[in-house]
Amino acid sequence: xxxxxxxxxxxxxxxxxxxxxxxxxxxxxxxxxxxxxxxxxxxxxxxxxxxxxxxxxxxxxxxxxxxxxxxxxxxxxxxxxxxxxxxxxxxxxxxxxxxxxxxxxxxxxxxxx
Numbered sequence: 001x002x003x004x005x006x007x008x009x010x011x012x013x014x015x016x017x018x019x020x021x022x023x024x025x026x027x028x029x030x031x032x033x034x035x036x037x038x039x040x041x042x043x044x045x046x047x048x049x050x051x052x053x054x055x056x057x058x059x060x061x062x063x064x065x066x067x068x069x070x071x072x073x074x075x076x077x078x079x080x081x082x083x084x085x086x087x088x089x090x091x092x093x094x095x096x097x098x099x100x101x102x103x104x105x106x107x108x109x110x111x112x113x
Contacts, residue, residue: 001057002099004064005090011106012064013038021062030056040065040093041086048085058096065090067102 006012016026016036026036030043030053037043037060049057057063069087074080094100100112 001060001093001097002062002101003090003093003097004062004101004103005067006103007067007070011103012066014106015101015103015108016062016064019062026064035061037063040089041068044085044089045082049089057093063093063097065093 004012004016013026017023021036025034026038027034028037028039028042030037037057040057040063043049065086068083074083094112097112099110102109102111
């Protein structure tokens with residue numbers, strides 16, 4: 001599984017398409033039979049993933065997540081908790097991933113290969 005992260009509009013989807021995935025192979029729903037999961041950060045708004053969700057997540061070929069921890073710290077406690085969930089989830093996912101790519105200005109930067 002490959003984790004692709006980066007800021008909003010940084011070129012993550014374009015990078016995934018360049019890997020050979022069509023738009024129809026990308027979806028933001030964990031239950032979708034697509035090989036690419038988009039917007040992991042939005043999935044985490046509802047709360048932490050359970051172990052069954054983790055198993056499904058690790059079966060994806062590519063997981064795409066916005067980087068949310070490098071900006072201003074939110075004033076709202078719920079938003080701060082969500083941001084912490086996203087960071088912790090990406091850290092755990094990065095340990096499991098075979099590759100981790102951060103896309104910056106459309107340029108893939110390989111953090112783990």
